[in-house]
Amino acid sequence: MNLFGFYAANVRELLQLTGQHVLLVAASTGTAVLIGVPLGVLVSRTPSLRGAVLGLANVFQTIPSLALFGFLIPLFGIGFWTAIAALIVYALLPVVRNTYVGIVGVDPAVREAGVGMGMTDGELLRLVELPLAAGVIMAGIRVATVVGVGIATIAAAIGAGGLGEYIFRGVSNVNYTLILAGALPAALLALLADALLGAAERRLVWRR
Amino acid sequence: MTPVLEVRGLTFPGRGLNHELSFSVGAGETLVLLGRSGSGKTTALKLINRLLEPVTGAVFVDGEPAAGMEATRLRRRIGYVIQEIGLFPHFTVERNVGLVPLLEAWPSERIGGRVREMLALVGLDPPAFAARYPHELSGGQRQRVGVARALAADPPLLLLDEPFGALDPVTRAELQREFRALTERLRKAVVFVTHDVREGLLLGSRIGVLAGGRLVFLGTPDEFRRSDHLECRAFLEAL
Numbered sequence: 001m002n003l004f005g006f007y008a009a010n011v012r013e014l015l016q017l018t019g020q021h022v023l024l025v026a027a028s029t030g031t032a033v034l035i036g037v038p039l040g041v042l043v044s045r046t047p048s049l050r051g052a053v054l055g056l057a058n059v060f061q062t063i064p065s066l067a068l069f070g071f072l073i074p075l076f077g078i079g080f081w082t083a084i085a086a087l088i089v090y091a092l093l094p095v096v097r098n099t100y101v102g103i104v105g106v107d108p109a110v111r112e113a114g115v116g117m118g119m120t121d122g123e124l125l126r127l128v129e130l131p132l133a134a135g136v137i138m139a140g141i142r143v144a145t146v147v148g149v150g151i152a153t154i155a156a157a158i159g160a161g162g163l164g165e166y167i168f169r170g171v172s173n174v175n176y177t178l179i180l181a182g183a184l185p186a187a188l189l190a191l192l193a194d195a196l197l198g199a200a201e202r203r204l205v206w207r208r
Numbered sequence: 209m210t211p212v213l214e215v216r217g218l219t220f221p222g223r224g225l226n227h228e229l230s231f232s233v234g235a236g237e238t239l240v241l242l243g244r245s246g247s248g249k250t251t252a253l254k255l256i257n258r259l260l261e262p263v264t265g266a267v268f269v270d271g272e273p274a275a276g277m278e279a280t281r282l283r284r285r286i287g288y289v290i291q292e293i294g295l296f297p298h299f300t301v302e303r304n305v306g307l308v309p310l311l312e313a314w315p316s317e318r319i320g321g322r323v324r325e326m327l328a329l330v331g332l333d334p335p336a337f338a339a340r341y342p343h344e345l346s347g348g349q350r351q352r353v354g355v356a357r358a359l360a361a362d363p364p365l366l367l368l369d370e371p372f373g374a375l376d377p378v379t380r381a382e383l384q385r386e387f388r389a390l391t392e393r394l395r396k397a398v399v400f401v402t403h404d405v406r407e408g409l410l411l412g413s414r415i416g417v418l419a420g421g422r423l424v425f426l427g428t429p430d431e432f433r434r435s436d437h438l439e440c441r442a443f444l445e446a447l
Contacts, residue, residue: 118280
């Protein structure tokens with residue numbers, strides 16, 4: 001059976017797995033943004049926390065994904081929640097780091113003008129630093145999302161669903177069509193996320 | 209009459225201001241702080257609006273001790289212009305100029321009117337410039353916007369740190385002349401930091417010379433020209 005024949009016969013399953021895949025990535029990246037942006041702001045305000053927070057996030061980032069799934073299964077069980085937890089952990093570093101880098105990278109003259117004109121720290125953050133850092137923060141979200149699409153493929157190995165299902169099924173049956181049936185839409189998903197978030201990022205960059 | 213600004217015995221040895229600095233500036237008066245790089249003149253300016261907190265001494269604005277006010281409230285009563293200008297690149301000219309009124313929660317019609325008035329005041333046609341972004345302006349136009357922004361909330365006191373230093377000589381001379389006319393008309397108290405003696409003589413109603421963190425001379429431009437202090441002579445020879 002060729003790929004198109006397979007898709008024609010399994011439209012519902014393809015849509016379901018794609019939906020699971022998107023849900024895994026969207027829920028985990030979304031949560032990582034909700035945690036990571038405030039954390040990045042905190043680090044920008046408290047330089048003493050910088051080494052600890054970025055270092056820890058870096059350590060998590062280096063743990064191989066299957067190993068991290070293994071560590072988390074005792075906590076969250078086999079399936080969806082372990083996958084979500086691991087994906088959040090992976091997405092955090094790019095989000096925290098880029099939020100921090102984006103804020104710290106704001107032109108010191110612009111910051112001095114803001115403070116000198118009487119902005120409170122909250123006003124400076126809300127009106128100046130976050131808007132000017134938005135492009136860099138969005139770049140972090142883009143990286144987190146693209147990495148997430150890749151790692152979510154492996155989540156099928158612990159029963160979390162997603163397009164990795166086809167790949168793992170195909171590997172165990174030595175069925176190349178099945179492997180491709182999962183790999184192709186997963187790759188397309190990553191490219192699509194990259195393009196969309198990249199476009200958003202370019203709109204958020206301000207010229208000096 | 210209470211001076212708009214009074215500075216008494218300020219020091220900040222960490223940034224070169226080792227000797228007690230005292231002066232006062234009244235409405236309609238421009239005090240130029242003249243000094244070489246590292247003489248402590250920028251430090252002195254930042255001590256006035258509390259970007260730095262003085263180690264000793266006190267600052268009074270309209271007779272009120274600055275240390276007793278919330279720093280943000282104090283700064284909204286003081287216009288501040290720096291050489292790099294620091295316009296917000298993501299704000300239009302209109303939002304840049306209207307920033308302090310916005311922070312002070314003025315009603316938006318009043319902000320709009322004030323912004324148009326300020327742009328006209330600094331020689332920028334409001335309809336042509338209000339909607340532009342800073343990157344669409346020339347250096348001189350940006351600094352005009354910087355001055356308009358500093359004036360927007362009608363502060364009694366302006367602090368300027370080499371505001372025209374990065375401009376070409378022709379534009380600089382234009383802005384200097386207009387700035388002088390403007391502050392005289394508006395009766396602002398102005399502290400103007402520069403290393404350019406020509407600029408100091410043009411703009412200052414008084415000139416203070418800082419050297420090695422000490423105010424070595426304070427007087428009118430005429431007294432400055434006649435002074436035989438070494439640092440004053442050195443500046444005059446650079447003319």
